[in-house]
Amino acid sequence: MLNGLFIQYAAPNQVGLNDLGTMSAAQLKVWLGNGGTARLRELLTQPRLDPVATATWWSGLGHTVEPATGKVTVGEEQQLLIDELPDVLGNLNGVTATARNLANRKKLLQMHDRWKKYREERGGKVDEGSQEDMINKVWESLYDSEGRPKTNPQDPSDIRQLISFAPFGLGTGSETGFGASISVGDLDAAKHVTYQLPGLDTTIGKDMASKTKQAKDQRLDQRALASRNGIDPDRIAVVAWIGVEPAQGLGVFSNDQAKVVGPALRNDVTGFNAVHQNLENTARTTAVGHSMGSLGAMEAAKTELPVDNLVLVGDVGAPDNVTSVNDLHLNPGGTVYRGTYDWDHIAEVGHGLGWQRRSTEDPGFGAVTFGTNGTTAPDGTVENPTKTHDGQTGGKDGVYGYFDRGTESSSNQAKIALGLSDQLTNVKR
The missing domain is CATH 3.40.50.1820 (Alpha/Beta hydrolase fold, catalytic domain)
Incomplete structure (x- = not known):
């Protein structure tokens, strides 16, 4: 796994899904702007993506859950990805319904x-x-x-x-x-x-x-x-x-x-x-x-x-x-x-x-x-x-x-x- 400080400048094809969780929102934004969006689409549309692994990856990007009600609020990194690839994340099994709704409505x-x-x-x-x-x-x-x-x-x-x-x-x-x-x-x-x-x-x-x-x-x-x-x-x-x-x-x-x-x-x-x-x-x-x-x-x-x-x-x-x-x-x-x-x-x-x-x-x-x-x-x-x-x-x-x-x-x-x-x-x- 690459360090978040360096991954933002790494070649997109060197980056995997788990690497994204090591970056701050600012670093993730830089990576997406340097060709990362296309790489992310490639990673998220690969055949037979495991929804359990996807759920673990998605939650690792950071969201909050209100204990009393179960309400989920997306994190800053998650919102960045939603804004970049709403058509993919809105239909991706393993992503929370809260995030999918935001993506699909967008x-x-x-x-x-x-x-x-x-x-x-x-x-x-x-x-x-x-x-x-x-x-x-x-x-x-x-x-x-x-x-x-x-x-x-x-x-x-x-x-x-x-x-x-x-x-x-x-x-x-x-x-x-x-x-x-x-x-x-x-x-x-x-x-x-x-x-x-x-x-x-x-x-x-x-x-x-x-x-x-x-x-x-x-x-x-x-x-x-x-x-x-x-x-x-x-x-x-x-x-x-x-x-x-x-x-x-x-x-x-x-x-x-x-x-x-x-x-x-x-x-x-x-x-x-x-x-x-x-x-x-x-x-x-x-x-x-x-x-x-x-x-x-x-x-x-x-x-x-x-x-x-x-x-x-x-x-x-x-x-x-x-x-x-x-x-x-x-x-x-x-x-x-x-x-x-x-x-x-x-x-x-x-x-x-x-x-x-x-x-x-x-x-x-x-x-x-x-x-x-x-x-x-x-x-x-x-x-x-x-x-x-x-x-x-x-x-x-x-x-x-x-x-x-x-x-x-x-x-x-x-x-x-x-x-x-x-x-x-x-x-x-």
Whole structure:
């Protein structure tokens, strides 16, 4: 390892990641200005970079953690690297969510300003599915019409973190080429974390805002339940995960896209766990797959998905070579849950009407089934039934989706995420 005093003047190719931690902020700034930025990009984009090693390296650059809340504040050296390579650090597993959010927002604002100026000069409409459309939808999920970050004065813990952002149409695995994920709640500080994987035909350009709202609503359900059960309601995060978009259209009859979604989810969860391990924080983690999202989550778990709970909602059956929960590999003691309302014909079609994919409803599959058809809680509260395959409808015309607030489905998902499975309603084990 080189001495920080001399490394700032060393040839870039002589410098490794661990050498950066020996430099002061002033020395690091000199090195970056002497060709170090290109070397840093090379080091951070090498194949199969270990997220555990990355987490150790990143924390070694210096950040602070507030013991009472778990809040992370980036250090001066970290901020210098964020400013130099926001597109890399914003998507690098092993880097804290706090830092990734800063990096991704920096890149988002740069691109949003550029597209806004372009549209003001050229006029016309934004092409649906274009990069401009994608940028706008992510921006609208994070900022109000005046360009101010969305906040909640009644709940300071209700923050939004842009934890992944791939707007370049390259290498994400999505049909559009785009990827993005937004955490509602501080992912670094969270003690309970839920990843929500959306269903068929979801795209960032069309659905980022609605899926972020869905994550926010599930967090609200979890907060209410946490407060009644002695759990810290502020340290909860729910992620609207569209790191890779699910299958589109007739892709419902193929497992191909799920085989792309699965590894991407696994990598992100592994990176999250590496960060939490380095922060000495422990969280209960849950992955919730809706419709085709359930197929992607199971594809991840065929190899390993390091979460405590896997929840299949309105699922379309199990992927190839999965005949029971024993073929799905979660954290030790992890549990697979499922919930589908009685007349979900879209889920039935996704199963191939019994001939294409193994049904998760079969008793031999081994999943714990929770209620979605509506119930009345012991305190007299009516929890509405799910009556559509959709995620959320807002209760329009009395019809609720799987993720609408006030439904038995959403309530049961919250109980699973908080480790309160003994409170599940209409459960079959």
